[in-house]
Amino acid sequence: MSSREKILAAIKQHQPEASALPSLTGLSGNMPGTLEAYRKVLEGLGGVLFEIKAESEIPAILAQQYPGLQRVIAASDIQRTWANEDPHLLEDVDMAIVPGQWGVAENGAIWITEEDIHVRVLPFICQHLAIVLPRxxxxxxxxxxxxxxxxxxxxxxxxxxxxxxxxxxxQSLVLGAHGAKSLVVFVIG
Structure with a gap:
């Protein structure tokens, strides 16, 4: 066992216990959780939203909106075993399509997890990012x-x-400085 493996094994054995997040009862505001409210904030951030009925609509929309895409990867196509591969193998991904778990109208944010994307670097290393979110x-x-x-x-x-x-x-705005240059959100439902 290498010293690296010993260190990682020691860290894995001494993880803190998971704990629930504190209750935030009474702290929420009056922002509506509507698609219109979410769209307004997302577009203000530079994102684009498409309402779709099924994921099968995504390739046609991407082909129209991003005609030069060469390498498109859906997180669902990446196997969990890929996590041990070199993340640099994804450096030429033009568009990554990942599932989102929760969308937040007040700030346009979408919660995604390793469980769904399988490779942590995927939404950050791609040139463009698409997130699929149920309405x-x-x-x-x-x-x-x-x-x-x-x-x-x-x-x-x-x-x-x-x-x-x-x-x-x-003081010059730079897109894609530390992640995707564009974000498109597909809301299903």
Whole structure:
């Protein structure tokens, strides 16, 4: 066993116990959890939303909106065993399509987990990101989202809102500085 493996094994044996998130009762605001409210915030962040009836509609929409895509990967196509592969094998992914668990109207964020995407780096290494979210999974505020998430069920989860952007360098807006250059959300239902 290498020293790296020994260190990782020791860390794995000494994980803290999972605990439930604190109650946020009474802290939620009056933001509506509607598709219209979510769309307004998402588009303000630079994202795009499409309402669809079935996931089978996604390839045609992507072909129209992003005609130059070369490599498109759906998280459902990646096997759980892929997690031990080199993440650099995904460096040329033009579009990643991942499932979202919860959408939040107040900030346009969507909760995704390692359980659904299988490879943590996928939504960050791709050029463009598409998230598929059931309409009934839209919530008004982050408070409700935390109540729904409860105790963490997987090793990794993240809220993603809008395409990656920063204005740190010379106060100039840069898209895709530390993640996808664009975000498209497909709401099913």
């Amino acid at each position: 009934e999974r839209l919530l008004p505020t982050m408070h409700e989202a935390y109540e729904q998430i409860g105790a963490p069920q997987s090793g990794f989860g993240v809220f993603i809102a809008g395409p990656s952007k920063t204005a740190d360098i010379e």
